[in-house]
Amino acid sequence: MVTPRENSIEAHGLVRDFKRGPRAVDGIDLRVDPGDIYGFLGPNGAGKSTTVHMLTTLLPPTAGTATVGGYDVVHEGPQVRKTIGAALQEAALDPYLTGREHLRLQATMHGITGEERTERSAELLHRVGLTEAADRKIRTYSGGMKRRLDLALALVHRPRILFLDEPTTGLDIQSRTALWEEVGRLAKEDGVTVFLTTQYLEEADVLADRVGIIDHGHIVAEGTPDQLKAEISRSTIEAVPADLLQKGAVAAVLERFGTPTTGFGPQAVAVQLAANDGDVAQIVRALDAENLRISHLQIHEPTLDDVFLAKTGRHLEGSGDREPEEAAAG
Amino acid sequence: MEIAVLQAATLGRRAVIRTARQPANVVFPLIFPMLLFAVNSGGLKSETRLPGFPTDSFVAFAIAVPFIQGALLATVNANVEFVRDIQTGFLNRLALTPVRGIVLLVGQLGGLLTIALIQAVFYLVVGYAFGVRLATGSAGWLMLLLLEAAIALAFASFGTWAALRTGSTEAVQGLFPVFFVFLFLSSMNIPRNLIETDWFRWVATVNPVSYLIEGVRSLVIYDWHWEPILLAFAVAIGISLAGFTLATHALIQRMARS
Numbered sequence: 001m002v003t004p005r006e007n008s009i010e011a012h013g014l015v016r017d018f019k020r021g022p023r024a025v026d027g028i029d030l031r032v033d034p035g036d037i038y039g040f041l042g043p044n045g046a047g048k049s050t051t052v053h054m055l056t057t058l059l060p061p062t063a064g065t066a067t068v069g070g071y072d073v074v075h076e077g078p079q080v081r082k083t084i085g086a087a088l089q090e091a092a093l094d095p096y097l098t099g100r101e102h103l104r105l106q107a108t109m110h111g112i113t114g115e116e117r118t119e120r121s122a123e124l125l126h127r128v129g130l131t132e133a134a135d136r137k138i139r140t141y142s143g144g145m146k147r148r149l150d151l152a153l154a155l156v157h158r159p160r161i162l163f164l165d166e167p168t169t170g171l172d173i174q175s176r177t178a179l180w181e182e183v184g185r186l187a188k189e190d191g192v193t194v195f196l197t198t199q200y201l202e203e204a205d206v207l208a209d210r211v212g213i214i215d216h217g218h219i220v221a222e223g224t225p226d227q228l229k230a231e232i233s234r235s236t237i238e239a240v241p242a243d244l245l246q247k248g249a250v251a252a253v254l255e256r257f258g259t260p261t262t263g264f265g266p267q268a269v270a271v272q273l274a275a276n277d278g279d280v281a282q283i284v285r286a287l288d289a290e291n292l293r294i295s296h297l298q299i300h301e302p303t304l305d306d307v308f309l310a311k312t313g314r315h316l317e318g319s320g321d322r323e324p325e326e327a328a329a330g
Numbered sequence: 331m332e333i334a335v336l337q338a339a340t341l342g343r344r345a346v347i348r349t350a351r352q353p354a355n356v357v358f359p360l361i362f363p364m365l366l367f368a369v370n371s372g373g374l375k376s377e378t379r380l381p382g383f384p385t386d387s388f389v390a391f392a393i394a395v396p397f398i399q400g401a402l403l404a405t406v407n408a409n410v411e412f413v414r415d416i417q418t419g420f421l422n423r424l425a426l427t428p429v430r431g432i433v434l435l436v437g438q439l440g441g442l443l444t445i446a447l448i449q450a451v452f453y454l455v456v457g458y459a460f461g462v463r464l465a466t467g468s469a470g471w472l473m474l475l476l477l478e479a480a481i482a483l484a485f486a487s488f489g490t491w492a493a494l495r496t497g498s499t500e501a502v503q504g505l506f507p508v509f510f511v512f513l514f515l516s517s518m519n520i521p522r523n524l525i526e527t528d529w530f531r532w533v534a535t536v537n538p539v540s541y542l543i544e545g546v547r548s549l550v551i552y553d554w555h556w557e558p559i560l561l562a563f564a565v566a567i568g569i570s571l572a573g574f575t576l577a578t579h580a581l582i583q584r585m586a587r588s
Contacts, residue, residue: 054382056426057426058422058425058426058585080429081426081427081428082428085425086426088419088422089419090418090419090421092418092419092420092422092423093395093418093420094344094348094415094420096347096348096351096352097344097347097348101344105340105341105344106423106427108336108337108340108429109337109340109424109427109428109429110428111333111428113336137351153423290449
């Protein structure tokens, strides 16, 4: 019998070493409050999945402590597993079983049987929009359908805390949005605490109440998306000269207002504006004074990638093109 | 306890369904042993003229071999699928539920056992069509299926250990030729007392597979001779216990959950 405890997640000095490998997670401290969506953002190999494996009891930590739902992940593993649901990085499904068979199997493994199992399976299939495909084998499912079924499987036993490891990687924008809506609903309406890893800036920005940015096993920044962006508090201005021969001159003018930055295409000139120097009118007047014609001018507000850049000195993988939804899957 | 049985049955059912939905995994283990059985029965039937050969029908003598091969094939196929569960993270999915490790193993082995028994019935029916009648009668059919279950469990427990220990389909598939060497170095084609080459007779005598074959064979061609039957059960159960212990240890390490 699981006694009610707070739906929080806490970790202190969490470390995981692997034989013949670098330290995957190096002293992580974090706290996720009940009912929050915590976005754990970082590039491939940063330590996101290893952290999830430790918090879900799949991997014992080398050092440090963690509690999930009030239970110690090392000493109270069975209680943790009853409390959580998890959809790990790969949608681990049997291609020869149907969606409904998966749900029945998962429900039985959680001790849910008989009529309750049938009803819960039907309810979850409806919730994730797979009622019509319920009796089709998984090998006929699209990536989005597999991810939705994966989410349904994680919810079979009505967990208080949900771990989602890169749930939208490789999905098209429509499937991704549908999944975001469902995750948001779970947190807001059902009070489920969600720990979500992602390499998509937009996902963390849209979904998460708080974001932890991880790189090389360390949390390099943590806070609400707005707090993190406010820490950087510098916008970027991007200009594309009408005459490409004037690119150097445009760059010279813009550099009066900030420091050059990259990642905006070969024809563009961009600078990260120095604090309080973000007056577009002033910049336009300066360009005009030099008789420089601009075909495209745009201000970019700080993003989580700018936070990542500021904290690590490089862009997050796949974000250099400023189109996070197209970032590399995997 | 009741829920653990239901969980094991559900996992076993899944293993059977998954096999049934892959025609290659159904047809090959049925056909291949029967082909080898046909070839052996045709090519070696003159052995029955050897003084001391225990039966006039080589078909009846040889029918024991498909039961061993069938158990081997079921083991390899089921454990290749088990490795896929490890590689795709399906085992992790199960590990994240409250299900006990022993239930996972029993479910996996139970599914494999069911498949092996279905194959055994098929071999018996084919043998019957070719005139094989069990000397032990209808009770012999039941005993043979029981023995087949024990034999399948013996191979399966080692196969499951290899799957869990290595997590490699190649390693599990590699077991098949290893087991086959044991089969060919046994009394599969000739009774041990008629093997004239000393080293081969010695190898066949220390080879546990010989006793498994001789147990099955005894039910087919002799009346109730308990010694070979009990020896076959003892060998199968001994191997099963050793394999199951190793597999349990490997499962604990593989799941590594706290």
